[in-house]
Amino acid sequence: MSTAPYAPMPGAAxxxxxxxxxxxxxxxxxxxxGEQLLLTVIIPxxxxxxxxxxxxxxxxxxxxxxxxxxxxLALAVMSTAFTGQAIATGFxxxxxxxxxLGTSPLPRWALMTAKTLSVLLTEVxxxxxxxxxxFGLGWSPRGNPLAVLLLLVLxxxxxxxxxxxxxxxxxxxxxxxxxNLVFLLLLVGGGVIVPLEKFPEAVRDLLGLLPISALSExxxxxxxxxxxxxxxxxxxLAAWAVLGLGAAARFFRWE
Numbered sequence: 001m002s003t004a005p006y007a008p009m010p011g012a013a014x015x016x017x018x019x020x021x022x023x024x025x026x027x028x029x030x031x032x033x034g035e036q037l038l039l040t041v042i043i044p045x046x047x048x049x050x051x052x053x054x055x056x057x058x059x060x061x062x063x064x065x066x067x068x069x070x071x072x073l074a075l076a077v078m079s080t081a082f083t084g085q086a087i088a089t090g091f092x093x094x095x096x097x098x099x100x101l102g103t104s105p106l107p108r109w110a111l112m113t114a115k116t117l118s119v120l121l122t123e124v125x126x127x128x129x130x131x132x133x134x135f136g137l138g139w140s141p142r143g144n145p146l147a148v149l150l151l152l153v154l155x156x157x158x159x160x161x162x163x164x165x166x167x168x169x170x171x172x173x174x175x176x177x178x179x180n181l182v183f184l185l186l187l188v189g190g191g192v193i194v195p196l197e198k199f200p201e202a203v204r205d206l207l208g209l210l211p212i213s214a215l216s217e218x219x220x221x222x223x224x225x226x227x228x229x230x231x232x233x234x235x236x237l238a239a240w241a242v243l244g245l246g247a248a249a250r251f252f253r254w255e
Contacts, residue, residue, distance in 0.1 A: 018106045019114050026118035030084065039183075040079045040126060045133055048072045051193055052137045059195060062224070069134040069141070070219035071192035074155065076126040078212050081119050081156045083183045086163035089115070090175035093167060098254050108254070116160055123156060143222035147229050151222070154237035155215040161244025162211070168252030186212040191220075211240040 013021075030036055051057060052065040059067035092098050102108050131139075167175050188194065190212030196204055207213050218233025 013105075015107075015110060019110050019117070022106060022111060022114035023117040023121070026115055027121050030088065030118060030122055033088075036084045036088065040076065040084055040122060041129065044072050044076045044079065044126070044130060047075070047193060048130060048133055049137070052134075057194055058198075060197075063138060065134055065137045065139045066141075066224050067195070067220065068193060069130070069139045070223045071216040072130055072134075073127060073152075074190075074212055074216035074219055075187060075192045076130060077123055077152060077155045077215060078159050078186065079183065080122050080126065081159035082163040083179045084122075084163075085115065085119060085160060086167045086179040087176050089164060089167035090170065090172040090179075093254065094172035096255075102254050112164070116156075119156060119160060123152070127152070141223040142226040144228055147222045147227070148219065150234060151215060151218045151230070151237065154234060154241055155211065158211045158215075158237050158240035158244055161241060161246070161248050164248040164252060165244055168248060168254075186210065191216045209236060211237060214240075 030040075048065075048068055051068050052063075055064070057064075089098070098111075101111055106114075134141075163179070166178060170178065186192070189199070189207055190210055191207070192212065196207055196213065196217070199207060208217070214233040214236035218230040218237070221227040221230045221233065
């Protein structure tokens with residue numbers, strides 16, 4: 001009787017495969033969640049169509065879509081990297097999902113990497129969809145694609161750090177309320193659909209330091225006005241990214 005040539009090989013899968021599998025899982029969970037889909041895709045798309053088609057807000061010279069499209073792209077990044085991630089991670093922490101995953105062969109830093117990659121994949125889908133809608137409305141972007149990519153990446157890092165900080169320090173219910181409140185406040189006061197010039201001069205400079213303002217204004221400088229590289233906006237986003245990710249790494253509680 002011959003011995004079978006097969007023998008068990010216990011052990012974890014290669015790290016890259018584990019991260020890829022977790023990224024795919026995180027992305028599927030996000031896209032299957034109706035509330036998150038509403039927040040990340042439907043609301044930005046509706047705002048873009050509504051405010052481009054109806055002259056509700058004075059967006060200055062030129063077509064409304066040329067002003068609105070960069071701001072809506074910034075809103076999409078915030079909705080996914082900050083609001084959606086904060087809420088989902090907060091409830092995963094409450095129900096013990098993060099604690100259980102923390103005991104698996106997948107390292108905690110790799111879990112956060114998978115969450116970040118999932119956010120980036122979702123943002124690619126958002127950008128493609130919103131860009132197609134904007135083109136259909138007559139948008140004619142210009143500027144340096146590299147500058148746009150840097151703005152989106154730094155904006156994602158900044159909002160992701162802030163979202164993880166909120167999810168890792170507050171209770172899930174508080175995270176849900178706070179994340180949605182911040183989303184609404186930044187939608188109104190972050191230069192997304194209302195130009196910052198419409199606000200009183202006393203608060204305009206402070207609003208310009210917000211990450212959503214830096215991202216929307218930076219994208220607008222490039223895509224609407226053809227600026228080569230918006231260093232001011234990039235600097236603000238880089239500062240928020242360092243502060244947010246650093247604070248999240250320091251204060252995030254897994255239980």
